[in-house]
Amino acid sequence: MPASLLTDIDIARAFVCPHWPYWERFGDPALKREKDEASSHDLFEHLWMERELISKLAPEALWIEGANADERATRTLDAMRLGVEAIAHPALVSARGLGTPSLLLRTEGSSSFGSWAYAPIDIRRALTLRKDEVFRLSFYGELLRDIQGVYPTSLRVMNRDGETFQADAEAYADEYRDFMVKLERTIAGDCPLPVYRKGCEDTSPWGKACKALAAERDDIALLFSVTQKQLQSLRSQGIETVHQMADVDPIQLDGAAPGLTLRSLLRLQRQARSLIDQSVLVRDPWFEPAHTTDVFFDIESHPGTDQDYLYGFLVRSQNNEATWHAINTLDGSSEADLWQAFLSFIETLPPDYRVYHYGEYEYTRITTLAARYQTVNNPWLLQFLDRLVDVKELVRESLVLPLFFYSLKTVGSFFGYHWRESIRHGRDSVREYETWLTDQRPEIAARLISYNEDDVRGTAHIVDWARQWAMTEAVYTAPYPWTPESGTLNDV
Numbered sequence: 360m361p362a363s364l365l366t367d368i369d370i371a372r373a374f375v376c377p378h379w380p381y382w383e384r385f386g387d388p389a390l391k392r393e394k395d396e397a398s399s400h401d402l403f404e405h406l407w408m409e410r411e412l413i414s415k416l417a418p419e420a421l422w423i424e425g426a427n428a429d430e431r432a433t434r435t436l437d438a439m440r441l442g443v444e445a446i447a448h449p450a451l452v453s454a455r456g457l458g459t460p461s462l463l464l465r466t467e468g469s470s471s472f473g474s475w476a477y478a479p480i481d482i483r484r485a486l487t488l489r490k491d492e493v494f495r496l497s498f499y500g501e502l503l504r505d506i507q508g509v510y511p512t513s514l515r516v517m518n519r520d521g522e523t524f525q526a527d528a529e530a531y532a533d534e535y536r537d538f539m540v541k542l543e544r545t546i547a548g549d550c551p552l553p554v555y556r557k558g559c560e561d562t563s564p565w566g567k568a569c570k571a572l573a574a575e576r577d578d579i580a581l582l583f584s585v586t587q588k589q590l591q592s593l594r595s596q597g598i599e600t601v602h603q604m605a606d607v608d609p610i611q612l613d614g615a616a617p618g619l620t621l622r623s624l625l626r627l628q629r630q631a632r633s634l635i636d637q638s639v640l641v642r643d644p645w646f647e648p649a650h651t652t653d654v655f656f657d658i659e660s661h662p663g664t665d666q667d668y669l670y671g672f673l674v675r676s677q678n679n680e681a682t683w684h685a686i687n688t689l690d691g692s693s694e695a696d697l698w699q700a701f702l703s704f705i706e707t708l709p710p711d712y713r714v715y716h717y718g719e720y721e722y723t724r725i726t727t728l729a730a731r732y733q734t735v736n737n738p739w740l741l742q743f744l745d746r747l748v749d750v751k752e753l754v755r756e757s758l759v760l761p762l763f764f765y766s767l768k769t770v771g772s773f774f775g776y777h778w779r780e781s782i783r784h785g786r787d788s789v790r791e792y793e794t795w796l797t798d799q800r801p802e803i804a805a806r807l808i809s810y811n812e813d814d815v816r817g818t819a820h821i822v823d824w825a826r827q828w829a830m831t832e833a834v835y836t837a838p839y840p841w842t843p844e845s846g847t848l849n850d851v
Contacts (some may be wrong), residue, residue: 365456365546367495373542374491375558377551378572382565384546390571392564408519409448409461409482415521416480417445417462424448428457439463439507442475453505460499461517471508478511479503480523484663488524490531492516497528497535519663553578554590557764561784570763577601582630583763584755589623592616605631629759639835640759645825649677652712655819656747658724659785659811661792666694667724668792670701671811673819674708683812689795689804698732705743714743717767717818718751750821758829771817774824775841778813 363384372379382391413420421443423431431450438446446463460479470476479499483492496514504510514526528535545551553573560566573580577600579593595616598604609624633640652674659669668688675681686700716722725744729735754765762769768778788810795803824841 363546365543367456367458367460367498369456369542369546370495370498370538371491372563373538373545374494376556376563376565376569377541377545377554378559378569379563379565380542381545381548381550382563382568385548385550386565386568390565390568392566408484412482412517412519412521413447413462416517417447417464420445420447420462422447423450428452431459432457435463436506439477440472442472446477451499451502451506453502455501455505456498458495458499458502460496466512468509468512471506476507476509476511477503478513478515480515480517482517484519486518486520486522486665488516488526493526493528493531494535494538496526497531498539500528552590552594553580554587555580555763557766560764561786579604579627579631581634581763582627583760583765584630585627586618588618589627592618593627601631601634604628605635633759633761637761637837638759639761639833639839641757641829641831641833641835642759643757644830644832645753645757648826649675650711650713651677652709653819653822654708654712654714655815655822656714656716656721657811657814657818658721659788659792659807660724661789663789663793667697667728668694669807669811670697671808671815672704673812673815675819683815685808685811687804687808689799689807691799694728695732698728698734702734702737702739706739708743712746714747715750715818715822716747717749717814717821719749722747722749750818753825754821758825767814767817767821771821774821776817776820778817779809 369380372383421438423434423438423446425431425434428450429452431448432452435446435449435451438449442465444465447461449460449463451458451460461482462480463477464480465475466478468474468476479496481492481496481499485492493514496516500511500514514528515523516526517523541551550572553569553576555569555573555578559569563569572578579585579599579601580590581601582604585593592615593599593604596612596619598607598612604627607624607628609621609628612619612624613621629640629642632638655673655675657671658667659671660667666688670686672684672686673681674684684704686697686704688694688697722744725740726735729737729740734740751765751767751770754760754770760770760773762773768784772778788807791803791807791810795807828835828841
């Protein structure tokens with residue numbers, strides 16, 4: 360297959376980072392991160408899940424084996440001509456491109472093959488139908504129309520629980536077409552305008568290339584939390600660089616284009632000036648003194664099974680006496696046991712406490728499990744939820760930092776906290792947990808607990824930093840009165 364051929368993988372990658380398909384064809388290999396063990400594990404897990412679900416849905420399916428796409432496409436076409444009931448792991452090729460849905464099912468109707476046609480089913484981990492799946496299925500539909508002469512009667516996704524969802528391609532038709540036109544230009548060699556977001560850095564192996572492109576141009580894509588709509592609007596107004604954003608008149612631009620409100624323009628301007636000056640701005644002091652009891656909290660979950668397996672708590676009194684608690688299933692207990700232990704634990708907390716966590720995930724998981732185990736009206740739980748404080752939201756609203764991302768590890772490292780464990784990201788923690796599921800060595804469990812404890816203590820460190828340095832409006836410039844971890848800024 361020629362490198363210029365558009366594939367369903369290109370569609371998936373472009374949703375993560377619009378440059379990913381471009382870099383794969385035209386990027387400098389020196390800027391590409393080597394494929395890590397986690398990526399290989401992800402692929403293995405997906406293929407295993409796919410095979411398991413197909414064996415249940417269509418046990419007599421004909422499997423199209425082989426690594427060569429041309430050979431698989433030929434075998435797929437032969438099977439379609441024969442009217443095989445189910446074709447697993449097919450390869451669909453036309454002048455439009457290459458697509459590899461999980462399964463093709465024979466349907467009633469008329470096609471170029473005879474009195475039958477085929478419709479695709481794609482198997483993915485996600486519990487809900489996402490836009491990228493709709494686009495990928497739309498692409499399969501077009502390939503099938505090219506091959507069999509008719510558009511399939513259904514476009515379906517099956518999730519890890521075996522639930523199927525029908526994609527409404529018509530509802531996204533215009534957006535899909537615009538997306539595909541841009542993607543076709545990209546793989547032909549038209550480099551997209553710079554973006555630099557978490558998907559570029561965390562998921563794509565080309566994060567360095569995206570960052571280098573944006574930095575070379577001093578592009579506004581470097582600004583934390585700038586949206587795609589705002590990027591387009593700012594560029595339409597001639598604002599393309601960080602320095603231009605720093606010098607803009609927000610009042611004049613207010614309402615000039617979609618997404619450009621006075622509030623958002625002031626925020627982006629402050630972020631631009633922070634990057635240029637490497638300054639820290641405390642614009643709205645936000646932390647009250649310590650409560651009688653401060654609780655710092657972090658959850659570890661396994662997305663593949665939608666199960667929580669570790670709740671970490673650091674409970675600290677006003678005299679700085681602190682105790683660490685890890686409630687977990689790493690002793691072989693169930694999630695239901697974990698939840699009951701959590702409810703029993705929060706009953707023991709002193710009357711006056713606040714719970715600090717970083718990001719909305721903890722609130723989301725607690726409410727999810729409360730519904731799952733029918734405890735939404737538990738009075739201790741309601742009190743706990745009422746006392747949750749999202750530190751990330753407070754950081755976003757009150758501080759302006761010379762950072763590209765405001766993740767826990769980026770912010771915590773900038774304020775001087777050092778993560779001890781070799782596990783550096785949530786995805787690595789998930790892989791380590793999956794290793795533990797098959798090899799329940801105590802040292803693996805210990806690493807998982809230690810990683811969680813680091814995240815909890817990192818959150819506490821940010822709160823303590825704020826109580827020391829962010830109690831009043833201030834501007835800090837390098838050298839800062841605290842010591843950031845060397846080499847971790849914007850890289851964690």
